[in-house]
Amino acid sequence: MKFGVISFPGSCDDVDARLACARVGEAVALWHADHDLAGVDVVVIPGGFSYGDYLRAGAIARFAPIMTEVIEFAREGGRVMAICNGFQVCCEAGLLPGALLTNVGRRFVCRQVTLDLVNADTAFTRGLEPGERLSIPVKHTTGRYYAPPELLDRLEAAGQVVLRYAPGENPNGSLDDIAGVINEAGNVFGLMPHPEHAVDPLTGSSDGLGLFASLAASAVGAGV
Amino acid sequence: MGVVKARVLVRPKAGILDPQGAAVERALPALGFEGVRDVRVGRLIELDVADPARLGEMCERLLANPLIEDYEVLVERDGG
Numbered sequence: 001m002k003f004g005v006i007s008f009p010g011s012c013d014d015v016d017a018r019l020a021c022a023r024v025g026e027a028v029a030l031w032h033a034d035h036d037l038a039g040v041d042v043v044v045i046p047g048g049f050s051y052g053d054y055l056r057a058g059a060i061a062r063f064a065p066i067m068t069e070v071i072e073f074a075r076e077g078g079r080v081m082a083i084c085n086g087f088q089v090c091c092e093a094g095l096l097p098g099a100l101l102t103n104v105g106r107r108f109v110c111r112q113v114t115l116d117l118v119n120a121d122t123a124f125t126r127g128l129e130p131g132e133r134l135s136i137p138v139k140h141t142t143g144r145y146y147a148p149p150e151l152l153d154r155l156e157a158a159g160q161v162v163l164r165y166a167p168g169e170n171p172n173g174s175l176d177d178i179a180g181v182i183n184e185a186g187n188v189f190g191l192m193p194h195p196e197h198a199v200d201p202l203t204g205s206s207d208g209l210g211l212f213a214s215l216a217a218s219a220v221g222a223g224v
Numbered sequence: 225m226g227v228v229k230a231r232v233l234v235r236p237k238a239g240i241l242d243p244q245g246a247a248v249e250r251a252l253p254a255l256g257f258e259g260v261r262d263v264r265v266g267r268l269i270e271l272d273v274a275d276p277a278r279l280g281e282m283c284e285r286l287l288a289n290p291l292i293e294d295y296e297v298l299v300e301r302d303g304g
Contacts, residue, residue, distance in 0.1 A: 055286070059286065098291070101241075104241065106247060146240065146292060173241070
């Protein structure tokens with residue numbers, strides 16, 4: 001399984017994401033200004049502050065040269081894991097439903113949170129147990145998940161809410177405690193917590209590794 | 225064809241919690257400004273455009289995120 005991690009100007013979690021991917025497969029770097037996905041099986045859009053988060057987080061990165069290829073890759077069923085800033089980029093690009101707003105507390109939040117796995121039947125979560133609790137850090141200022149009421153109902157009904165902050169753990173005011181959502185086709189997954197920072201017990205938790213391992217174990221090109 | 229000066233006002237959609245506006249609203253009474261409600265903080269974008277007819281499209285595709293923001297386009301006809 002070949003993972004490609006995009007680096008934008010302002011990405012800061014690309015190296016950790018590559019190291020996490022390298023634990024379960026092959027990991028290569030992809031450059032924002034290229035039009036080449038290097039034949040990867042999975043694209044990871046990492047955390048950071050791409051293009052300085054000017055205008056809105058993710059608003060400019062969405063028009064980066066490589067995003068043309070990423071959007072086409074996703075439309076054809078290619079798997080995309082979008083972490084934090086990557087989640088914001090994918091919402092702006094229309095690859096994921098909803099939007100991310102400034103945290104209710106207005107401040108940068110950096111801490112370990114407990115997550116409930118809501119949907120264990122996705123390519124990104126199949127290696128985990130339904131209902132499993134995960135300890136993974138968040139670090140963001142713009143992580144409040146929002147979708148209009150009708151859209152939110154549709155996401156909930158369709159099982160597109162994959163991760164939720166455990167009761168009392170919501171760090172940003174996200175609606176319905178949503179921490180991660182998947183697109184309708186099941187091949188693009190966005191989450192605010194950082195699984196790439198939770199792959200080794202040395203740093204407190206290795207619960208994030210299961211997401212990368214699920215992808216590595218899934219069949220290439222099988223869409224969902 | 226000259227350029228036209230335009231201003232785009234972008235603000236959080238009604239019903240969406242605006243924590244920045246709420247913070248400003250709480251700060252004003254501390255300075256003695258009573259009776260202020262419904263503070264919303266948005267963004268002002270100033271631009272010179274050759275074709276103001278395309279401003280709506282610019283707002284839809286980049287300047288605002290229509291899912292979470294409303295926008296208003298103001299064009300100065302005399303070019304300032």
